[in-house]
Amino acid sequence: MRTRWRINGLILETVNIHLFNDSCNLRSLKEHPSVFARFRSAGLKWTLKAIHENSCENQHLAVFGDFNFRLNLPLYIERLLSAHDLPYDRSTCSVQDSAKSVDRAEGGTFNRGDIVIGRRQFHIPYDDRLTWSNFEPFLPLDQETLAFSGQLQELPITFPPSYPFSDEPGVPHDYDTTRCPVWCDRIMFSVRTFSCLRPPDHHCSILYDLLGKDVALGDHKVSSRKRCCTPPVFTRTILPIRNIK
Template sequence: LLKKFQVAAQAHFVAVHMQEAGGKNFEEFTVQVPGMVEKIAFRMNCLGYTIGRAYLDLDFENVDQYTALGSMYFFMEVLYSRIEQYDFVTHEYSRLNKGFEMMEKEIDKCSKIRKKKFPKDFWPRMKWGRKGYMHSRFRFNNQPIDIVNVHLFHDDSNIALIQENPLMYSENRKRALNYVLDEVSRNCIKQNDTPLFIFGDLNFRLNCLTFLNRITEGADIRHDSLESFGSLKDSAGSSNRLGCGNILSMPSDHLKRSISAVEFRKTQDSLEDRNNCVLRIEKKRFDYINHKQLLNEWHQYLEDDREAKNFPMLFELPIHFPPTYPWSEDPTESGSFMKTRAPAWCDRVLMNSDAFQLVNSDNDAKYDSIGKIVCMGDHKVIIYFLAIDVIY
């Protein structure tokens, strides 16, 4: 894939951002990451990238600082005399030596990046995870460019979006990303004219209310409650016409705590017939009657992707690719969504106005996902091609 897209783009500079380096079972597989990165660096060198740097946060035993982020940067020989890297301690730029260097030990002491894990008080209701950001800065022909690898908070519960607050998780992501923007701004040499690119797993999700109304039109809604012994039962008198507000406005606090599932069932059929369920939502289950339709007709709900609008100071190229999440992790079903979450464009490339001006000057800029027909985990990788005049 690296060779294919390098040839297609004829890129002089390649930035690769990873989240969850080491995978979900990071305690077992993190040890394999450096070897994988070395292999990537070797292949990139064979393609002409004689300068490379990798910054890997792999010390999962350092719980207070661990983010599992990894950032890799590769430069063609032609950039040797034109590329410099910023030191966040000395506040000076220096030329990059040829060769590949990988920083994985005591990464928090590395002055070439700024890495932070989001504070605990950002999300006190959830288990403190590995979310955070990693900031790098380079200068191309005296033009500084900020590059930030970000992993924002996910939606912990599908049910909470319906019964409590459909904005509870997006508001938390908004707070976290604004924190990142403030930190980058605080460490900028030039406050107003430094292009900034932010890319990673931003975990942006569809607007819950508009999306559910769209895919369950004409259905009735019903919830299940949890008994004291943990079994499910249908709650009497719980059916309503479609509208998440019906659940959001339920008056009983006890009922809110006890809801374990929500179903949307066809109006013309008996509400007691589970075979006529259009959509069943549980904490970590999103079981739609036609998942293939969700995959094939994603253009119809792209307008429900609104979370990026929470950041009017950031810009993005138009999206012309399917949702990047949640894809099947089964290699035999690599072209299907998992029935865990609603589809979403979690993985994004955003930029400030200065960066957007550079991008707008390139009519051939490309924003896409890759690996659409192969298994790459539950997220598809986003790739972004652009030509910036200052590099050449």
């Protein structure tokens, strides 16, 4: 969905986007960027080109929604295995896409260090590294945005992965065992717009976070951005791109 707004002479275009997902974890494990990541990249490049070809002079742009970005999965698995002093053989990534998922390990139980990956299964028993409260070390593996660093910019991520949350009520911070936790839901800005978010004389902080953090809302928690101003600033407009001609 694409909309264009004129606010006090300023033109702001907003685009709600939903890019391709990873339909098979096994294929994502074969290489990075995966075939799905390449489709996402092509789709977003096409969208940005279409916006550029039909834009106004000095226009501002915000793109938000489910980008479906994924971590560098081969490197993520390699790090997990190295943490358990286990070798990583990339030849195992040649497993057929039709391989059956493993519901339980032999004997009905999982062992520490087991990694269970299937088409729609991603389960690492006894591992608490990439969780709701421990996600910062894995932010460098969020690499799909690098292909657009010259066109789109984003505020620093300080919130947990936005997908895939469990649908079970009462456990709003638990992730499902279908995918590796990732930051799918994002808000990005054109370089011009991003430079206006924090003008030199700004008095407000910008909060970039998840909505409904402590409530079970489904498999996604959407991201949001708002400005937090001190009382004396309330007498002024709080548009993040104010007074820009």
